[in-house]
Amino acid sequence: MSKNTQLFTEEQLDFIREMMNIGAGNAATALQQLLQCPVDLIIPQVHVLPAAQVASILDNPASLVACVRMGMVGDIDGAMFFIVPEESKGKLLSIAEKAQPGLSKLAGQKPEDETSAVVETGNILGGVYLTAIHDFCGLNIYHTVPVLAIDMIQPLLDEALIKTSLQIQTTILIENEFVIEEHHIRTLLLIIPSSESVKPMIDALGQAKKAYGSV
């Protein structure tokens, strides 16, 4: 086991996973409202891992993705990335367009910019995960205005990972799979707390565990 995950006890790791499962449930509900159709959720994979290992678990550093970056501020600061692989992006956009014509081309956007639905989805999902953390741990975390970029996955993440990867640094990576109208839509959410935020997070987990008892 790496140094990083030893920062957390096995029980705390379970707690984080549980918290993120709740987040995923909230995410499915939120997507259902946005897309106005049933959204099924496949149990998410939650990884708590050092920043340096994130690059190594990406299958292909050059795979094309849409990525929404949001800063985190509040009791925990850092950055969040909502990532949709290219093949899921197309499906997501076509479902979004059916549900809310115009969502994929919001007013004020250039006509060729069809990616507002991705930003909006990132915005909503980022928010519901932070709400899950708040509900469990009482930590108030807000995210800043989302910024979208479409490129290869590793370049999009490298700056955020590099800054932290050489320190012992915890990241939370959530692999979600939503089933919408028989389409499987895969998304990733990567939460990178700043190194100063790891201790408040551990403290809050300890407090939460007392409140909830063993999970």
Next chain:
Amino acid sequence: MAQCNITIKMGEGAVNTAPQIISSQGIGSCVVVTIYDPRRKIGGMAHIMLPGSNSVNGRGSPYHYADTAIVTLLGKLYSRGALLQDIVAKMIGGAQMFICSNGSGPGIGKQNVSSIRQILQREQIPLSGEEVGGSYGRNVEFYLDSGKVIIKTAGKKEDVEL
């Protein structure tokens, strides 16, 4: 004989001879440096992550940092017979992927580029080509038979040759 190619990851480096190809994928704010001796057809590549080894207490592989990566690469090239008077360098990468309005100083990409430029100057290695900056990721292939570097990007932009 089948061509044996090498792919290096972030924070790695490799040195080899013609006719091999050294490649690296997914370069964002990182910078790939290639150093080549055209007379002996020996070349090396490093996928550098940070400007200086003193920036994060110098932990990790020497290829993580601009200063130690270039020195390590040069050492390996010399031990294979490359000569300082013949070698030339190229650098690729140093992008800023997300354009943020809150200007919090130069991004890590820019810092990497300027640090590498200084180190190459100090080591008296001419920079014979560069494709740096912008806000897009890059894949790089380094052909050791010619010293040619091909840069591919994810968008519709055409390949760039250095």
